[in-house]
Amino acid sequence: MTPLSFEWHWNADYLVFMGLLYVALAVIGAGLIYTFLKTWMDLESGESELPPEIESRKKYAAY
Amino acid sequence: MDSALFPEGVKRCSPKVFLLWTLPWLALLAWGGLSAFLCLWKGLNQTNMSNIFAFAIWIVFDLAVIALGAGAFFTGFLTYVIGRKELKSIINAAVIIGFICYSGAVAMLGIDIGQPIRGWFIFWHANVHSMLTEVSFCISAYLGVLAIEYIPIILENRQIEKVPHLRLFGHNLHHIMGVFAATGTFLSFFHQGSLGGMFGVMYARPFAERWDFYVWPTTFFLFVFSAIAAGPCFTILCTKLTEAISRKKLVPDNAVQFLARLSGWLLSGYLVLKIIDTAVWANTTVPNAGLGLMDFYREGPYGIWMLIAEIGIFGIVPAVMLMIPQVRQNPAGLIVACLMNCTGIVLNRFVFIIATLAIPVMPFARFWSYLPTWQEWGIAMALVGYGFLLFSVSYRYLPVFPKEQELNPAMNG
Amino acid sequence: MKATEGKYKYGMVINLDKCTGCGTCTVACAAENNLSVIRDETDKQRTISWMQLFKVTNGKPFPDTEVSYFPRPCMHCHNHTPCVSVCPPTATKMDYNNGIVSQIYTRCIGCRYCQAACPYQARYFNWWDGHFPKGTERYLSPEVSVRMRGVVEKCSFCHHRLMRAKEQAYAEDRRELEDGEYITACTEVCPAEAITFGDLNDPDSKVAKLSKHPQAFRLLERIGTEPKVYYISSKDWVRRMADNYHPNEFQPV
Amino acid sequence: MEINRRNFIQLLAGGAAGIHMTPLPWKLMDDIAIWTQNNWPWVPKPEKGRFDHEKSVCTLCPGGCGIEVRKVGDRAVKIEGRTDYPVNPGGICPLGAGGLQLLYDETIRFTSPMKRVGPRGAGQFTAISWSEALATLAERIGMLRKEGRPEALAAVDGNRRGNAEGTLIRRLLESVGSPNYFRMPSIEDTYTTANLLMQGNPGPMAYDLENADYILSVGPALIEGWGAPGRVIAAWGRWHESSNGNGPKVVQVESRASNTASKSDGWVAPRPGTEAALALGLAHVMIREKLVDLSFLSNYTHGFEDWTDEEGRNRKGFRSMVLDGYAPAEVEGITGVSADRIVAIGREFGKAKSPLALYGKGKGNLNGSLLECMAVQSLNALKGNINKPGGAVVQEGLPVASWADVSPDAVAARGLETGRLNGSGSPRLPLSESLVENLSRAVLESNGTPPVDTLLVFAANPVYTLPDGGAFGKALGKIPFIVSFSPFRDETAAMADLILPDHTNLEKLEDVVWPTGLQYPFLGLSRPVVRPLYKTRHSGDAVIALAGKIGDPVAAAFPWGGFEEALKERLRGLAESPGLTSWDESKPAWETFARGRSVSPDYDSFDDLWDQLESSGFWYRPTHAFYTWLSCFRTPSGKFEFASGRLEQAVKAAAGGDAGDGLRKMGVEAVGDQAYMPHYEQTLSGDGEEGLKLVPYELFNVSTDRLPNPPFLTKTLFDTQLRKDESFVKMNPATADRLGLEQGERIRIQSDAGEVKARVDRFEGAMPGYLYLPMGFGHTAYGIYQKGKGVNPMNLVAAGKDPLSGQSVWWSARVRVSKA
Incomplete structure (x- = not known):
């Protein structure tokens, strides 16, 4: 449902509910887009050569 | 044969044994597939x-599975948002x-609704006042988040x-x-809540x-x-089961104990609220409807045992057990307490769904009983089969337990 | 979601003293509204019957036993209509202008939450595709669409009859309907004339007057659904059946 | 601008993005969603067309309600009541409302004439032409006549007494030369015989119940299908108008807490078959307490007081008989109704201004008990409530014209002289016209050539409906040639060799004669509202065509071009009699009737009348000459007879002098003077020890007669009546406990006639010691909604004979029960 739908009502119920949903979706979408872009940029800038171990995983050993 | 796909430095059973292990789960899936088709x-x-x-x-x-699957959002929340590193x-x-x-639940819902090809109408013609709309929105969005959280684990496959x-x-x-985990927490919070709100x-x-x-x-x-x-x-039960089956220690005790202790406290907190809620309900809503508490526990098998079992036996007992270090x-105490905790919550969901519908509201309406058909069991069991299968495959090929290598040095090949 | 009062509020009064439990209302409703027939109509959990008969007995031993009937259409609950508020794809709605709770079959996804929420068991799910023995599709009325399987349906207060009556009125250059001009199929067919239908907002209508009868009551009134279907019975034991009461709480009229 | 790959893609992408800014895609999505959901190929889409209404009269039961059929184009889509019809002001019954499922369900109908190809009962037929079908039958009848045994042609007819089609069928047999025309049993048989014996006139029973102030309903399912349901239930509704508390008090006499019993103001539950004793017990109270109309009794009745006959013998009167034999305490012993209750009801009845005692058995599709009917009618006589407003009205039949007499040829004359196969009309059974059960016995007991060679069955399904333990079906096995005129694939048709399907009610022109129990003369005209759907033919037309094919002298007896012509000739009689063909909705016919003014007809010629009939659909005469007690009774004494002179004559004729012998032949156990008066005799079917008894009962919302039950009606049933394929038998919890039976338990019920399986429904409203099994289930024919659903209690009931009338005792039968 979008504000263009014929059933849409411009009242608080719809704004809050659909608003929060779209915010959540936007955050997820933005996160994904960011990751895509970052990956793309990293690859472009030649930083694809990471050490064979993923850093983050190495860190586990610390716990 | 497939050892090239295994995570580094761990030992897995032979493909033959693995295949044998998957057979029962595949059988469940086949049963479910046939049921779903029908x-x-x-x-x-x-x-x-x-x-x-x-x-x-x-x-x-x-x-039930959505409640039990809440380990994901809550652990994610603790790990990424609060920063409990041991998790x-x-x-x-x-x-x-x-x-x-979640994926199992969504698939099951797709079969459960009478017009699966219209499922998207919930989003398209959303009635924002319906708890089920909230559930659908949050569940589907959160399933997306879970997929996003799952992807990096898949990508860590050696090949x-x-x-x-x-x-x-x-x-x-x-x-x-962290961003996803936070969003997931938000979504999950609302749909767990709205599932309860539905009733x-x-x-x-x-x-x-x-x-x-x-x-x-409430x-x-x-x-x-x-x-x-x-x-x-x-989550603890699943890891313990994996440990038992693979005969390996996979998760350090501190993580497990932290979750168990936390569960104990949360369960106690929940029970306090649940007891207050039940007492308030029994003294306001119920008499306002012209009924006494015991009027609800007269029909068929749905006696007062439900309340005693849910709050007492499978509530207070595991809460106390989990709080006592x-x-x-x-090990046995932990397993029993976790099992009882999970049972209590499943019982709670069962009561809210089945007992609510079984107890007639109109005084002259009669009580009906219900037993699932093999098709219904088939689809429910397919969820179990699917769970075992996906978890087994993940365990076999993905570095699900990052500490596995460390905790099982002898096996390092 | 406060109900804004509309101009009309259609409702029904069923006199249980007159009702003989004959079931003609059920049959006429089925015929009027193209109700489907399943292969085993004795499967009372799954058959569709918008107007359903409930049988009650006074529980006394022979020969003091008495039976009575509650014909139960959709109550068209006026206050926070339980089914309307829960329907996720807005497939059921109350038209505040006339109080009729409608069901959009082509919108319904079949989640059945409305059935769970309705305490009157007034909502029916199409567990099967309708079974029309060869030739019987010929009696189907074009005024009501035939439902597909997998959707929920319920009494519509013969909404199409309101449309029909309105069209007639417009054709005759009238703005308002006369009392009794729009009635449901069950009202029309009842051989005992036990059912009265009309606008509850019109103080002069028969239905509004009957709804204020001292022996008038509604089902599960204390839950607060504000049904627009009233019953009348002179028998205390029948009136007591309509709601839940604490011991010694029920007041005979 | 040059179109290259790059800007083409840009255009596409831009366009795609842009279009999403408009509501168009969303709207399209919506439309597509709705369009696809509406177009599942297996969901029927009703065709549109012009809306129309056609008025007619329902002929699905003898009640004859006015109906209005809503049509869309050529299709009938709904049956509704008519508010401009005197019998039923707007309402109809469930069967009437569900009638379109009978019209349109092709799986339960015959779509053309058929001949049997499979074994009998298998229901396998092949279509043939009408000319072939009629020729086959005409040839067979011609052969019988040639062989000199025209009486081997028999007909079983379910048409109502006195309607044109039934009269035509009877005429066919007469002209062929067979006396073996049998009508299916109905409560009308009991009414007309009781009226003949007590009032000297075999007119219909006419109860002015709308004008009565106390109604004692002994047996009829008053609000569950008795009489003209549209009329009775409408009256019921008026009586219970919340605004007026001045409806009559209604007391129902029945052994089960039926809807009528429960909804009435009082319920009296005598043991089934003891209703006569109860009525006489009430009479005892009324006579003892002098709550009777003494002036009527002394001036216009015969046999109330002790009397002296022509031969000078002292004869006991009704008064002494009742006072001696039916004291409340004694009646309590017979009926199980407490003496106090009997006294109370007797007083109420006696003190009411115009109390009316109604007699009946259930819906009235089957016969009642003659002695019971007489006992109940004597209550009306005690109050002088005969031929008075609010009473039992003495009526002649409808003033229809007769056709010219048949002149049988030598063959026919000889055939007509043979005795009727069922013995009815013979000295042994002088009081009954038709005893179909005896026909099956005659066939089954015959050796060698069966007495019936060719059997015609019209508008009836005797295999299923007769309470004979299945004897009729067995008899059919011995009859060489069976012809069914049924429009439906019923049990009897399944045994037939030739099917000549009739139209169904909405396709057929029919005269609806005098709805049962109506107080004024009434004739409805049921007109076809849809064109016949299949190659069916009006049975009246079929009979006329058949007569033509048989040739003279049979053909000569049917000079009409078709049924309509024959009907018109018959209805000419109405034109010569004052009556009305219109009705003012604001003046109920019963109000006009009670005022008793004369009516001036609203037609001046037959053609005028016919036109009116075609448009309004009814003729009636809402007036009556009340209080004409000196002339209205046509008994030997000219009075209302408690002691029936006609019966005494019949008994004497039966026995050639020895009255006791004559009575025994008629199945009467009583001896002496009381034998000629209404008295109580035990009526029960089946042999064996005293124990459980089975009472078949009718449901208003199930077609219990010859018609299949439309599936819509099953929606109204409870699953304690029928669940899946099993019938439920109601029994009192005390009885069930004694037998150790739980709710829903499966049992086997056995009688000497047969055995059925059913499930137990423990019901407080069932009389202890009795089992109540619903009728209308257990079909072995029709379609998936009827076949194999439940059991037919008629398979358990057999052999009991009602005293005097010789008809079946179906209301109580000895049975044994065991767990299944």
Whole structure:
């Protein structure tokens, strides 16, 4: 449902509910887009050569 | 044969043994597949659901696995948002369990609705006042989040990791996982709540109705609370089962004990609220409807045992057990307490679904009984099969337990 | 969601003293509204019957036993209609202008939440595709669409009859309907004339007057659904059947 | 601008993005969603067309309600009541409302004439032409006549007494030369015989119940299908108008807490078959307490007081008989109704201004008990409530014209002289016209050539409906040639060799004669509202065509071009009699009737009348000459007879002098003077020890007669009546406990006639010691909604004979029960 739908009502119920949903979706979408872009940029800038171990995983050993 | 796909430095059984292990789960899936086909092709007349039991075993399974799958969002929240680092050794498992539970539940819902090809109407013609709309929105969005959380684990497969693009993508996803985890927590919180709200708002059914707090009935909060109290226990049970089957230690005790202790406290907190809620309900809603508490516990098998079992035996007992360090540190004690905790929560969901519908509201309406058909069991069992299968495959090929190598040095090959 | 009062409020009064339990209302409703027939109509949990008969007995031993009937259409609950508020794809709605709770079959996804929320068991799910023995599709009325399987349906207060009556009125250049001009199929057919239908907002209508009868009551009134279907019975034991009461709470009229 | 790959893609992408800014895609999505959902090929889409209404009269039961059929184009889509019809002001019954499922369900109908190809009973037929079908039958009848045994042609007819089609069928047999025309049993048989014996006039029973102030309903399912249901239930509704508390008090006499019993103001539950004793017990109270109309009794009745006959013998009167034999305490012993209750009801009845005692058995589809009917009618006589407003009205039949007499040829004359196969009309059974059960016995007991060679069955399904333990079906096995005129694939048709299907009610022109129990003369005209759907033919037309094919002298007896012509000739009689063909909705016919003014007809010629009939659909005469007690009784004494002179004559004729012998032949156990008066005799079917008894009962919302039950009616049933394929038998919890039976338990019920399986429904409203099994289930024919659903209690009931009338005792039968 979008504000263009014929059933849409411009009242608080719809704004809050659909608003929060779209915010959540936007955050997820933005996160994904960011990751895509970052990956793309990293690859472009030649930083694809990471050490064979993923850093983050190495860190586990610390716990 | 497939050892090239295994995570580095761990030992896995032979393909033959693995294949044998998957057979029962594949069989369950086949049973479920046949059932699903029948239900979709011939319609829901294949079930024993009825105009009285509009919701039945599938919804019980749905709500149960979603409650139990709450380990994912809650562990994710603790790991990424709060920053409990010891949980990193179990977060992957929690995420996979969550993914299994949610994807299974959504698939089951797709069969449960009478017009699956219209399922998207919920989003398209959303009635924002319906708790089920809230559930659908949050569940589907959160399933997306879970998928996002699952992807990096897949990308860590030894062979996939060799592809730089993918490895980098996974790496980057990992980096901002906190954002997803936070969103997931938000979504999950609302749908766990609205699942409870679904029943609490049925004000014309005094057995389910609960008083409102702002726009949500108390069941909204109770469901969230009970889910985060039970979810971690289910995660513990799954890891313990994996450990038992693989005969390896996979997760350090500190992670498990932390979750168990937390569960104990959460469960206690939940029970306090649940008891208050039940008392308030029994003294306001119930008499207002012209009924006494015991009027609800007269029909068929749905006696007062439900309340005693849910709150007492499978509530207070496991809460106490989990709070006592000696008990929860005892392997058997831990398992029993976790099992009882999970049972209590499933029982709670069962009561809210089946007992609510079974207890007639009109004085002259009669009591009907319900037993699922093999098709209904088939689809429910397919969820179990699917869970075992996906978890087994993940365990075999993905570094689900990052500490596995460290905890099992002897096996390092 | 406070109900804004509309101009009309259609409702029904069923006199249970007159009702003989004959079931003609059920049959006429089925015929009027193209109700489907399933192969085993004795499967009372899954058959569709918008107007359903409930049988009650006074529980006394022979020969003091008495039976009575509650014909139960959709109550068209006026206050926070339980089914309307829960329906996720807005497939059921109350038209505040006339109080009729409608069901959009082509919108319904078949989640059955409305059935769970309705305490009157007034909602029916199409567990099967309708079974029309060869030739019987010929009696189907074009005024009501035939439902597909997998959707929920219920009494519509013969909404199409309101449309029909309105069209007639417009054709005759009238703005308002006369009392009794729009009635449901069950009202029309009842051989005992036990059912009265009309606008509850019109103080002069028969239905509004009957709804204020001292022996008038509604089903599960204390739950607060504000049904627009009233019953009248002179028998205390029948009136007591309509709601739940604490011991010694029920007040005979 | 040059179109290259790059800007083409840009255009596409831009366009795609842009279009999403408009509501168009969303709207399209919506439309597509709705369009696809409406177009599942297996969901029927009703065709549109012009809306129309056609008025007619329902002929699905003898009640004859006015109906209005809503049509869309050529299709009938709904049956509704008519408010401009004197019998039923707007309402109809469930069967009437569900009638379109009978019209349109092709799986339960015959679509053309058929001949049997499979074994009998298998229901396998092949279509043939009408000319072939009629020729086959005409040839067979011609052969019988040639062989000199025209009486081997028999007909079983379910048409109502006195309607044109039934009269035509009877005429066919007469002209062929067979006396073996049998009408299916109905409560009318009991009414006309009781009226003949007590009032000297075999007119229909006419109860002015709308004007009565106390109604004692002994047996009829008053609000569950008795009489003209549209009329009775409408009256019921008026009586219970919340605004007026001045409706009559209604007391129902029945052994089960039926809807009528429960909804009435009082319920009296005598043991089934003891109703006569109860009525006489009430009479005892009324006579003892002098709550009777002494002036009527002394001036216009015969046999109330002790009397002296022509031969000078002292004869006991009704008064002494009742006072001696039916004291409340004694009646309590017979009926199980407490003496106090009997006294109370007797007083109420006696003190009411115009109390009316109604007699009946259930819906009235089957016969009642003659002695019971007489006992109940004597209550009306005690109050002088005969031929008075609010009483039992003495009526002649409808003033229809007769056709010219048949002149049988030598063959026919000889055939007509043979005795009727069922013995009715013979000295042994002088009081009954038709005893179909005896026909099956005659066939079954015959050796060698069966007495019936060719059997015609019209508008009836005797295999299923007769309470004979299945004897009729067995008899059919011995009859060489069976012809069914049924429009439906019923049990009897399944045994037939030739099917000549009739139209169904909405396709057929029919005269609806005098709805049962109506107080004023009434004739409805049922007109076809849809064109016949299949190659069916009006049975009246078929009979006329058949007569033509048989040739003279049979053909000569049917000079009409078709049924309509024959009907018109018959209805000419109405034109010569004052009556009305219109009705003012604001003046109920019963109000006009009670005022008793004369009517001036609203037609001046037959053609005028016919036109009116075609448009309004009814003729009636809402007036009556009340209080004409000196002339209205046509008994030997000219008075209302408690002691029936006609019966005494018949008994004497039966026995050639020895009255006791004559009575025994008629099945009467009583001896002496009381034998000629209404008295109580035990009526029960089946042999064996005293124990459980089975009472078949009718449901208003199930077609219990010859018609299949439309599936819509099953929606109204409870699953404690029928669940899946099993019938439920109601029994009192005390009885069930004694037998150790739980709710829903499966049992086997056995009688000497047969055995059925059913499930137990423990019901407080069932009389202890009795089992109540619903009728209308257990069909072995029709379609999936009827076949194999439940059991037919008629398979358990057999052999009991009602005293005097010789008809079946179906209301109580000895049975044994065991767990299944």
